[in-house]
Amino acid sequence: MKRIFSGVQPTGNLHLGNYLGAIRNWVRLQKDFGDCLFCVVDLHAITMWQDPKQLRRGTREVAAAMIAAGIDPKRNVIFNQSQVPAHAELAWIFNCVARLGWLNRMTQFKDKAGKDRENASVGLYAYPNLMAADILAYKGTHVPVGEDQKQHLELARDIAQKFNNDFGVNFFPLVEPLIFGSGTRVMSLRDGTKKMSKSEASDYSRINMTDTADDIAKKFRKAKTDPHPVPASPKEFEGRPEAENLLGLYASLADAAVEEVCRRFGGGPFSKFKDALAELAVAKLAPIQDELRRLQAAPDFVDGVLREGVEKARGISGPVLREVHEIVGFLRL
Ligand code: AMP
Ligand code: TRP
Numbered sequence: 001m002k003r004i005f006s007g008v009q010p011t012g013n014l015h016l017g018n019y020l021g022a023i024r025n026w027v028r029l030q031k032d033f034g035d036c037l038f039c040v041v042d043l044h045a046i047t048m049w050q051d052p053k054q055l056r057r058g059t060r061e062v063a064a065a066m067i068a069a070g071i072d073p074k075r076n077v078i079f080n081q082s083q084v085p086a087h088a089e090l091a092w093i094f095n096c097v098a099r100l101g102w103l104n105r106m107t108q109f110k111d112k113a114g115k116d117r118e119n120a121s122v123g124l125y126a127y128p129n130l131m132a133a134d135i136l137a138y139k140g141t142h143v144p145v146g147e148d149q150k151q152h153l154e155l156a157r158d159i160a161q162k163f164n165n166d167f168g169v170n171f172f173p174l175v176e177p178l179i180f181g182s183g184t185r186v187m188s189l190r191d192g193t194k195k196m197s198k199s200e201a202s203d204y205s206r207i208n209m210t211d212t213a214d215d216i217a218k219k220f221r222k223a224k225t226d227p228h229p230v231p232a233s234p235k236e237f238e239g240r241p242e243a244e245n246l247l248g249l250y251a252s253l254a255d256a257a258v259e260e261v262c263r264r265f266g267g268g269p270f271s272k273f274k275d276a277l278a279e280l281a282v283a284k285l286a287p288i289q290d291e292l293r294r295l296q297a298a299p300d301f302v303d304g305v306l307r308e309g310v311e312k313a314r315g316i317s318g319p320v321l322r323e324v325h326e327i328v329g330f331l332r333l
Helices: 016-029 052-069 086-095 100-104 107-113 122-136 147-167 213-222 241-254 258-265 270-296 299-328
Strands: 005-008 037-040 077-080 142-144 176-178
Touching (some): 005 016, 005 142, 016 052, 016 142, 016 241, 052 077, 052 270, 077 299, 086 122, 100 147, 107 147, 122 147, 142 147, 213 270, 241 258, 241 270, 258 270
Parallel strands (some): 037 077, 142 176
């Protein structure tokens, strides 16, 4: 059976990278897959310190943003990770399956821990094991994410395979990453070689889902470019990461081929192109933002969706965990 699982952290604002790289694809996939699970991963969030009030607010906001973007809460399971015990429990078992050598290769840990690795939390290091547990507690098969999560999903496959081998079973499926569309790697507006991220200090580096039309126009106007005119073909992207990113963003938002966007704006000044890009982004985000505002004024509705999601998620993962206990040899009395 095919089953979609994906997650997003409730840390700070959702940005255009989260939307184009992940959430918009989830909206598109829900039509072809039954019971997709979309998780607000609050356990992952606390691998770096979070203000408790902000964490609670962020959790509601991310759930609301998923619904506002078009994920149907009636057909899908939307829930927060901490409220379903299977995640932390299976993660522990996977801590005992994954090897130190595997985790040592994870580039996200190296990026997030920075130079002061000794001071990173053990949770940040074991983060990919929890991510594997998220998916496999539901025997998830397909995981739509942005490009940056590819290495973690390869690790999830290794964990599933080693678990199956170690216990001589064919229990966990091998997870398939679904990385598709033109927004799988949206870059910072200040530096075309770095990905757009919630944790980047400058707010000018990203377009937040909650930015006003004025913010969006200002951020694109200030976005870094180069002194040359807009490239007339993707062949001219070489050495011009910022131009590549902005043209890619336009293509992604317009659902058009990047060649077409180059043809349309190529040779012209960036100022004109940036105005068109801002206008397009505002037009695409406005309906989501309206819906998000409406949902934020109705926290009881969002809480109800999460509550129902938690129930359903427990109902699916509970029996999987019971089988895991059986396989591993935990005595059940
Ligand atoms: P996170 O905000 O790290 O929880 O990421 C949530 C989802 O958004 C994941 O599927 C990421 O791969 C995706 N994502 C995050 N940043 C970007 C980006 N700059 N470009 C494309 N996808 C992204
Ligand atoms: N690590 C992912 C990110 O930061 C979020 C995540 C946690 C996730 N668990 C997951 C994504 C399971 C897909 C499947 O983007």
